[in-house]
Amino acid sequence: xxxxxxxxxxxxxxxxxxxxxxxxxxxxxxxxxxxxxxxxxxxxxxxxxxxxxxxxxxxxxxxxxxxxxxxxxxxxxxxxxxxxxxxxxxxxxxxxxxxxxxxxxxxxxxxxxxxxxxxxxxxxxxxxxxxxxx
Numbered sequence: 544x545x546x547x548x549x550x551x552x553x554x555x556x557x558x559x560x561x562x563x564x565x566x567x568x569x570x571x572x573x574x575x576x577x578x579x580x581x582x583x584x585x586x587x588x589x590x591x592x593x594x595x596x597x598x599x600x601x602x603x604x605x606x607x608x609x610x611x612x613x614x615x616x617x618x619x620x621x622x623x624x625x626x627x628x629x630x631x632x633x634x635x636x637x638x639x640x641x642x643x644x645x646x647x648x649x650x651x652x653x654x655x656x657x658x659x660x661x662x663x664x665x666x667x668x669x670x671x672x673x674x675x676x677x
Contacts, residue, residue: 642654
């Protein structure tokens with residue numbers, strides 16, 4: 544399966560994040576919220592087992608897929624934030640993001656990383672190049 548997505552402009556303001564804020568202060572939790580957190584931890588343990596299964600060599604080798612995304616300009620209101628592209632692939636049991644290219648005012652970043660389970664071990668790769676503009 545191959546998917547290629549390209550857009551000339553991506554306007555961040557078109558996405559509704561509701562009341563969420565990256566700078567939001569967290570309030571202290573009530574006793575009932577703390578109990579819910581403990582239940583969430585139990586649920587996470589079960590989810591970890593499911594994730595292990597999904598990341599097993601057998602599952603990852605079961606299919607191949609490729610996603611390419613290219614954005615020529617990212618805007619926040621009238622402000623230009625830059626551009627970027629990424630290629631994400633799962634091929635022959637190897638998951639890779641290669642490359643992830645972000646062009647921002649003042650420079651660019653090119654990154655790549657890969658994950659490949661090989662039986663009892665895992666192969667991991669990562670790299671980043673930062674280019675400062677003039």
